[in-house]
Amino acid sequence: MDQIDKKILQCLYEDGRASVETVAARVDLSPTPVRRRIRQMEDGGIIRGYRADVDLTACGLPLTLLVFVKLQSRDRATIAQFESRVRSLREVLTCTLITGSADYLLTLRVADMTAYNDYLRGVLAELPGVFGIETSVVISEVKAASHLPF
Known part of the structure; x- marks a missing residue:
């Protein structure tokens, strides 16, 4: 990955709906090589998809919680069961x-x-292998990812 690819990624990170022409203008290339580079990054798994940036507070989910989970055991079976269930x-x-x-x-x-109390008691506490749960409430988000770290 070279500097041009990184610039392309930054453009798409800021605006996933940007046209190839817009991205090309920002990275000072013609659209054809930009389109090729984007396709290569998609095919190579660097670009994994394009998503909307959704305001979850506006969707009725204003509370962010950080939940620290300790397992009873770290054996492979317990870890596999826990991770499988959490993915769902x-x-x-x-x-x-x-x-x-x-x-x-x-x-x-x-x-x-x-809602969290109900979820904690009805779902999280029942996850396979859970020994302990500690929760922190996010008061405010000081910085959210608005750019790539390169």
């Missing part, structure tokens, strides 16, 4: 295997604390 939960936006006192960090969006 639409309310879980991200699930990350981490180091430290917890094993996983989940990010959830919910309508309110009552």
Whole structure:
């Protein structure tokens, strides 16, 4: 990946609906090589898709929660069962295997604390292998990804 590819990615990251012509003008290339480069990055899995940037608060999900999960055991079967089940939960936006006192960090969006309490008791606490759960409420998002880190 060269600097031109990185510039193309930055343009598409900022506006996934930008036309090839718009991107080409911003990176100072003609549309044909830009189209080819975009296709190569799509085929190579660098560009994994194009999505809308949705305001979840406007959709009735204003509360962001960081949920730290500790497993009873870190054996392969427990990990596989936990991860498989979490992948099926639409309310879980991200699930990350981490180091430290917890094993996983989940990010959830919910309508309110009552909804989270119900979800905690009815879903999260019942996940395979869960030993402990600690939740932090996000007060405000100071910085969201608005650019790529290169």
